[in-house]
Amino acid sequence: MNYEAVIGLEVHVQIKTASKMFTRVAAGYGHEPNTLTDPVVLALPGVLPVMNKAALDAVIKAGLMLGCEIAPLCKWDRKNYFYPDSPKNYQISQYDQPICLGGSVEIELPGAARNVMGEHKRIPLTRIHLEEDVGKLNHGASDSLVDYNRAGTPLMEIVSEPAMHAAEEAFAYLTSLRATMIYGGISDCDMEKGQLRCDANISLRPVGETKLGIKVELKNLNSISFVRDGIAHEIRRQHALLESGGTIVQETRDYDGQTGASQSLRSKEMAHDYRYFPDPDLMPVKVDEVWKSRLKAECPELPFDKQRRFLGQYEIPYTITSVLVWDRELSDYFEEAAKLSGKPQATGNWIVNDLLREVSVARIDLAQSKVRPAHIAELVKLIEAGTLMNNVAREVFAEMFTSGEMPGIIVEKKGLKAAPTDLGDLEQWCREAIAASPKALAEFKAGKDSAINAFKGPVMKAAKGKANPKLVDETLRKLLTVL
Amino acid sequence: MSDELYFKPLTELAALLDTKKISSVELTRSVIARTKAVDARVRAFNSYDEADALAQADESDRRRAAGKARGPLDGIPVGFKDVIAVAGQPLTASSKMLANFVSPYDATVTQKLKHAGAVVWGRLNLDEFAMGSSTENSAFRATCNPWDLARVPGGSSGGSAASLAAGEAIATLGSDTGGSIRQPAALCGVVGLKPTYGLVSRYGLIAFASSLDQIGPFTRTVEDAAVMLGGIAGHDPLDSTSYETKIPDYRGELKKRKGPWRLGIPKEYFGEGLDPEVGAAVENAIAFYRERGCEIKEVSLPHTDYGVGVYYIIATAECSSNLARYDGIRYGHRSKEARDIIDLYFKSRAEGFGAEVKRRIILGTYVLSSGYYDAFYLRAQKVRTLIRQDFLNAYREVDAILTPTSPTPAFKQGEKSDPLAMYLCDVYTIGVNLAGLPGISVPCGFSSGGLPIGLQLIGQPFQEAELLAIAHAYEQGHDWGERHPKL
Numbered sequence: 001m002n003y004e005a006v007i008g009l010e011v012h013v014q015i016k017t018a019s020k021m022f023t024r025v026a027a028g029y030g031h032e033p034n035t036l037t038d039p040v041v042l043a044l045p046g047v048l049p050v051m052n053k054a055a056l057d058a059v060i061k062a063g064l065m066l067g068c069e070i071a072p073l074c075k076w077d078r079k080n081y082f083y084p085d086s087p088k089n090y091q092i093s094q095y096d097q098p099i100c101l102g103g104s105v106e107i108e109l110p111g112a113a114r115n116v117m118g119e120h121k122r123i124p125l126t127r128i129h130l131e132e133d134v135g136k137l138n139h140g141a142s143d144s145l146v147d148y149n150r151a152g153t154p155l156m157e158i159v160s161e162p163a164m165h166a167a168e169e170a171f172a173y174l175t176s177l178r179a180t181m182i183y184g185g186i187s188d189c190d191m192e193k194g195q196l197r198c199d200a201n202i203s204l205r206p207v208g209e210t211k212l213g214i215k216v217e218l219k220n221l222n223s224i225s226f227v228r229d230g231i232a233h234e235i236r237r238q239h240a241l242l243e244s245g246g247t248i249v250q251e252t253r254d255y256d257g258q259t260g261a262s263q264s265l266r267s268k269e270m271a272h273d274y275r276y277f278p279d280p281d282l283m284p285v286k287v288d289e290v291w292k293s294r295l296k297a298e299c300p301e302l303p304f305d306k307q308r309r310f311l312g313q314y315e316i317p318y319t320i321t322s323v324l325v326w327d328r329e330l331s332d333y334f335e336e337a338a339k340l341s342g343k344p345q346a347t348g349n350w351i352v353n354d355l356l357r358e359v360s361v362a363r364i365d366l367a368q369s370k371v372r373p374a375h376i377a378e379l380v381k382l383i384e385a386g387t388l389m390n391n392v393a394r395e396v397f398a399e400m401f402t403s404g405e406m407p408g409i410i411v412e413k414k415g416l417k418a419a420p421t422d423l424g425d426l427e428q429w430c431r432e433a434i435a436a437s438p439k440a441l442a443e444f445k446a447g448k449d450s451a452i453n454a455f456k457g458p459v460m461k462a463a464k465g466k467a468n469p470k471l472v473d474e475t476l477r478k479l480l481t482v483l
Numbered sequence: 484m485s486d487e488l489y490f491k492p493l494t495e496l497a498a499l500l501d502t503k504k505i506s507s508v509e510l511t512r513s514v515i516a517r518t519k520a521v522d523a524r525v526r527a528f529n530s531y532d533e534a535d536a537l538a539q540a541d542e543s544d545r546r547r548a549a550g551k552a553r554g555p556l557d558g559i560p561v562g563f564k565d566v567i568a569v570a571g572q573p574l575t576a577s578s579k580m581l582a583n584f585v586s587p588y589d590a591t592v593t594q595k596l597k598h599a600g601a602v603v604w605g606r607l608n609l610d611e612f613a614m615g616s617s618t619e620n621s622a623f624r625a626t627c628n629p630w631d632l633a634r635v636p637g638g639s640s641g642g643s644a645a646s647l648a649a650g651e652a653i654a655t656l657g658s659d660t661g662g663s664i665r666q667p668a669a670l671c672g673v674v675g676l677k678p679t680y681g682l683v684s685r686y687g688l689i690a691f692a693s694s695l696d697q698i699g700p701f702t703r704t705v706e707d708a709a710v711m712l713g714g715i716a717g718h719d720p721l722d723s724t725s726y727e728t729k730i731p732d733y734r735g736e737l738k739k740r741k742g743p744w745r746l747g748i749p750k751e752y753f754g755e756g757l758d759p760e761v762g763a764a765v766e767n768a769i770a771f772y773r774e775r776g777c778e779i780k781e782v783s784l785p786h787t788d789y790g791v792g793v794y795y796i797i798a799t800a801e802c803s804s805n806l807a808r809y810d811g812i813r814y815g816h817r818s819k820e821a822r823d824i825i826d827l828y829f830k831s832r833a834e835g836f837g838a839e840v841k842r843r844i845i846l847g848t849y850v851l852s853s854g855y856y857d858a859f860y861l862r863a864q865k866v867r868t869l870i871r872q873d874f875l876n877a878y879r880e881v882d883a884i885l886t887p888t889s890p891t892p893a894f895k896q897g898e899k900s901d902p903l904a905m906y907l908c909d910v911y912t913i914g915v916n917l918a919g920l921p922g923i924s925v926p927c928g929f930s931s932g933g934l935p936i937g938l939q940l941i942g943q944p945f946q947e948a949e950l951l952a953i954a955h956a957y958e959q960g961h962d963w964g965e966r967h968p969k970l
Contacts, residue, residue: 039588043808045581046568046590046687048722078804080851082828089807144824146812275851277860280693280801282723 002207003242005235006215007170007200008162009227011177013187014133014195015058015154021132022049022092022152022282029193033147041152043087048281051076055154056099059130060287061295062156062186063100065302068128070292071099074285080275084146085134095276098129099287105160105180106304107172115319120304123173124161131155150194156186162201162212167232174198174224179303183328191223198227203248204238214248218255219265226257233260306331314344323352329366330356333373340377343384350376350397358401370404371397379407386468392416417466429462430455430475434483444480452476488513489650490967493707494734496653497555500547507547507558510653511540511602514560518605518651521970524632526624527646529565530573531605536560539602546600555710555734557600562652564643565606566613567698568687569593572603576689577621578611580809580816580835590687591722592656592698592715599714604652607642611837612806613663613691615639616908617899620839625896628671629968630934634893637667637908640701644671647701648935648968654711655701660691661794662888662912664699665924669888669937672926674954674964675701676708677912679945680919681726683712684719690805692798693724695916703964705925705955709733712947731948740952746772747782747881752911758891764928764936765887771960772885782877782884786870790913791906793870796850796863797917802840803847809835842902871918878943883953886911888924888937911939921947925954926963935963 020027023040040047056074063070077095104122111118135151137144158177164170178189178196189196198221203213218234221227233255238248255262301309307325310316316324324331334351338344355376359369379397382388388396388411396407396416403410411417433455434441440454452473459472488496488510499505515533522528543558552558563569566576568586570593575581589597597603610620618626618641626641628634629649636645640657644667647655657664659677668675676699683698690696700711713734718727748769753762773779811817811831818830836844850859877884889908899905915922920941927938938957942950958964 042813044588044814045574045576045584045586045689045808046566048686048690048724050721050723080804080807082807082810084810084812084824087808087813089810090804273853275804275848275853275856277800277804277851277856280724281690 001242003204003239004207004209005165006162006203006205006212007164007166007231009160009164009170009173010199010201011158011160011174012197013062013156013158013181013189015055015156016185016187017052017054017058017154019052020152021052021055021130021154025152027153028149029195031149033145033149036149037151041087041148049092049279051282051285052154055130056285056287057295058154058184058186059099059128059156060292061184061299062181063103063128064292064296065180065184065299066100066103066105066125066128068100068103068125070287071097071101072287073097074099074130074287076279076282076284077276078279079131081272083134084144085137085151087135087148087151091131091134092279092282093131094129098127100125100128102126103128105173105177106302107169107176108304109168109172115317117318121169123163123169126159126161128156128158131157162203167228167235170200170231171224171228174227176303178224179326183300183303197222200227200231200234202231202234202238204235204242214250216248216250217252218262219252220254221257223257226255229257229260230255230262233262237262300328314338314348316345316348320348320352323356324348327366333366337373337376337380340374341380343380346380346383347376350380354394354397358398362401369401371401375400375406382407382411386470387411387417389466389469392465426459426463426467426471426475427479429459429467430472430479432462433458434476434479441480441483452480487517487650489517489653490703491653492703493559493653493710494555494704496559497710500558501552503547507540507543507602508537510558511536511560511604514604514650514652517649518646521629521649522646522651524627524970525629525645525649525651526626527607527636527642527649527651528562529575529577529606529608529623529642532572535572536602536604543600543602553598553600556596556714558602559653560602560604561596561711562605562607562643562646562655563593563603564609564640564655564657566609566658566689567592567656568689569603569606573606574689575606575623576612577609577623578835578837578840579622580832582622582816584814588687591684591719593687595715595717601714605646607640607646607655609642610639611840612689612802613639613658613660613696614802614839614843616662616666616905617894617896618642618645618667619896620837622837627896628893628934629970630672631893631932634895634934635670637670637889637893639663639667640675641667643701644668644673644675647671647673647703649970650967654703654707656698656715657701658688658691658696658698659912659916660695660697660798661916662909664701665912665915665922665937665939666889666908668701668924669926669939670893670935672929672935672937672963672966672968673701673703674705674708674923674925675699675937676712676923676947676951677915677921678712678716678947679726679921679942680916681724682716682728682921682945682947684717684722684725686719686721690801692801693805694801695794695798697916705923705951705958706734706737708923709737709951709955712951716947726945728945733948733951736948737952737955740949742953742956743776743778744772744882744953745778745780745880746953747780747877747884749782749784749787749877749884749886751784751787752886756890756907756910757887758930760930761887761889761891761936765885765938768927768938768957769885771957775956775960780881782881784870784873784877784914786866786873787914789866790870790917791910793863793866793917794909794913795846795906796859797867799843799847800851800860801847803844803851806836806840806844811835839902867917870914874914874918874920874941883943883950884941886939886941888912888939892930892932892934892936915941920944921950923950923954925958927957927961928963929966
């Protein structure tokens with residue numbers, strides 16, 4: 001039988017705020033255990049939560065970026081369960097009225113080749129809600145220790161519809177969602193730091209069937225590649241099980257990205273009754289149109305929208321755009337440089353091929369680079385004007401990357417200007433070059449156009465590398481036609 | 484009237500302090516000496532820190548000497564129900580669970596009273612986690628009613644009421660979830676005020692039922708209550724349920740508001756179960772107001788009968804979640820017998836909580852369970868809205884509502900062993916919490932057996948100034964509050 005996989009993802013994203021979700025203590029990563037705590041985080045007797053408005057702003061903004069409907073009221077519920085990482089033994093969350101409903105994540109599937117744009121799709125979202133993160137357990141040989149630094153960090157849960165059908169789609173979904181969150185300044189989405197975490201629900205059904213099959217939840221997928229690999233593995237596992245006449249058990253499985261195997265954590269029978277009820281310590285917060293439009297105005301253009309614009313407006317190749325648009329800072333950098341240079345294609349090439357390589361070799365961020373958009377623009381302009389030749393330009397680029405000096409100044413200082421259009425010298429050098437290579441002349445005359453290159457080397461040598469190649473070519477052809 | 488400082492009203496002592504006729508150290512010493520003399524019998528205190536109190540009193544005296552006194556509360560010893568956090572002091576909720584817990588932080592009311600110069604004095608006994616109406620549910624001791632040591636002081640703020648009645652504090656703080664300030668005030672013959680929900684910050688109050696809990700004062704007089712309320716009321720950014728409203732000069736308003744008022748008598752509060760002596764005392768109070776030109780109107784609060792049922796669904800649901808944090812992991816009682824994490828939860832909570840607390844956690848867990856939520860919790864919330872609506876409807880015709888505080892005077896210790904009988908002690912006070920209204924109990928007589936009787940006045944939301952003025956008018960015509968128990 002042919003089966004179709006159905007995949008839904010639950011993604012938790014930590015919101016980047018200065019303080020925690022319901023108290024004033026700082027949120028952060030990598031601090032000494034239990035230093036980011038206060039009476040509220042530790043759930044001491046008598047404490048009360050107070051909502052962090054910046055976190056609500058962030059989730060509304062995320063919702064607006066993804067086209068969600070924003071609830072008119074932000075309502076809080078308690079999710080009750082006992083676990084040592086949860087100091088109150090309930091989590092403040094949103095149950096029946098999530099702050100964001102609907103919306104979608106645009107994804108791009110792999111194209112036929114690296115330089116060919118793949119198919120685009122929209123994966124619909126069920127909801128996004130806001131809640132607080134829990135602490136971290138560290139299990140020792142004879143005891144377990146709890147670190148509450150993470151407890152109370154603002155966390156949003158983004159739930160997709162079961163609308164993906166392949167591991168590659170889940171991969172593309174997470175890639176796009178992650179980029180969107182980073183774009184909006186919602187989160188840094190560093191999976192190693194647990195800022196983005198993903199659980200996947202996977203079921204199989206016969207092709208043509210509309211009812212969902214029995215689902216298995218995969219947990220602990222701690223990199224985007226592991227999500228893809230874990231889902232692919234689970235699809236294979238279920239497929240093999242169904243093919244051999246077995247039945248799928250509703251359960252939660254743990255996928256180990258290192259070994260590529262999964263094992264059952266718990267079955268449905270152990271499901272919790274969370275006894276949700278509205279949190280009486282928190283008043284619902286009204287979200288009005290003014291609030292929403294203020295946040296709407298802060299929403300950046302999304303990567304795929306930007307890519308479509310770049311392709312149309314700048315006519316730069318797909319491969320260049322797909323490097324530029326996934327990094328908001330980089331794409332802004334490009335746009336600024338392109339505006340200054342008036343030559344978007346050359347500008348894009350310099351940024352993607354040269355600047356990014358140097359930045360990567362130097363192990364710095366783009367923001368730390370001394371080469372600013374104005375440098376790139378001036379460099380491109382000098383080349384276009386014939387003042388600077390490509391090979392020399394590389395040298396200038398290296399120099400400005402180290403010193404931060406403008407390319408024009410470097411060219412002046414080092415005397416790297418392309419040979420002046422003193423045709424006297426150039427014509428003289430060309431004549432000498434042609435005369436020195438009668439064999440090439442004969443070939444050229446016989447119709448072999450590439451033979452002209454044999455004259456260029458000696459000309460360049462005579463010009464000490466400073467001749468404008470375009471001009472050299474023109475001059476040679478002019479002389480050759482009359483010979 | 485006694486000449487002893489510890490029996491004088493707060494406002495009178497404030498005048499004596501202001502005119503430097505007494506010092507705060509002198510006053511505090513008087514209260515400490517009285518406590519040492521009588522608390523072995525009254526058993527109102529869980530703990531007190533004599534040296535700390537005297538140091539605070541000394542500071543107050545220095546401030547006053549430097550001309551920097553901070554108002555009527557400066558130098559006044561105030562006792563705290565042992566559910567209100569004071570930094571560096573025990574905070575036990577009269578539970579084995581928190582027997583060794585010391586709070587590292589101050590409640591907002593503590594901060595406010597400290598700022599006003601009050602001397603933070605002693606931790607007062609209560610029914611464990613404020614669950615009860617007799618203070619017999621304390622894990623440490625049953626507090627006795629100073630008027631008859633064989634009887635209960637009421638609860639849950641029994642220690643706050645009894646200590647004040649016995650002269651062991653000048654004013655005290657309690658908390659009221661279903662009557663826990665007003666009922667013990669009535670049973671001990673003192674004034675007890677439960678403010679409108681949201682007027683006083685709950686930050687630092689150990690939560691029993693978050694949507695019902697409210698901190699309020701116990702005092703000897705209504706004027707004292709006005710001063711105390713002024714000291715603790717006001718919006719708090721640390722409590723999202725605290726209300727942004729201008730706090731009037733409650734004491735000053737007492738003199739400005741003279742009535743006559745329209746007072747509502749809800750017929751549902753005068754039926755079966757009301758002790759005849761209590762009924763007669765309240766009738767006398769009604770007659771007093773009528774003679775003073777007040778309009779007395781019968782009103783109806785038709786959903787009254789559902790009050791106790793609704794209360795025991797909402798309060799237990801909230802407490803089942805609020806008390807989940809007491810798990811022995813981060814602080815509090817941890818069982819030494821546990822083998823694994825689940826066992827640790829089970830044993831720590833089984834050992835740490837008393838029977839009534841467990842009963843309510845189980846009830847609350849049940850009513851929130853999947854499949855029961857709609858039938859119990861959701862429906863109770865709807866009826867709660869109707870109960871509030873009853874009161875608001877009545878307030879179209881009247882300025883305040885007048886009822887008995889408790890159906891009976893103080894009962895004997897051990898008398899009410901049936902939890903349901905105990906729950907019915909709060910039948911007249913519960914509606915006020917469900918509706919979020921302010922209520923005050925003032926002494927209105929004594930039973931033939933010499934036990935105090937309380938009159939409850941229920942005001943409109945955030946109209947404490949008016950409510951206090953109405954209570955003050957009654958108090959001006961009577962001297963019930965000036966009598967003291969013989970200990």
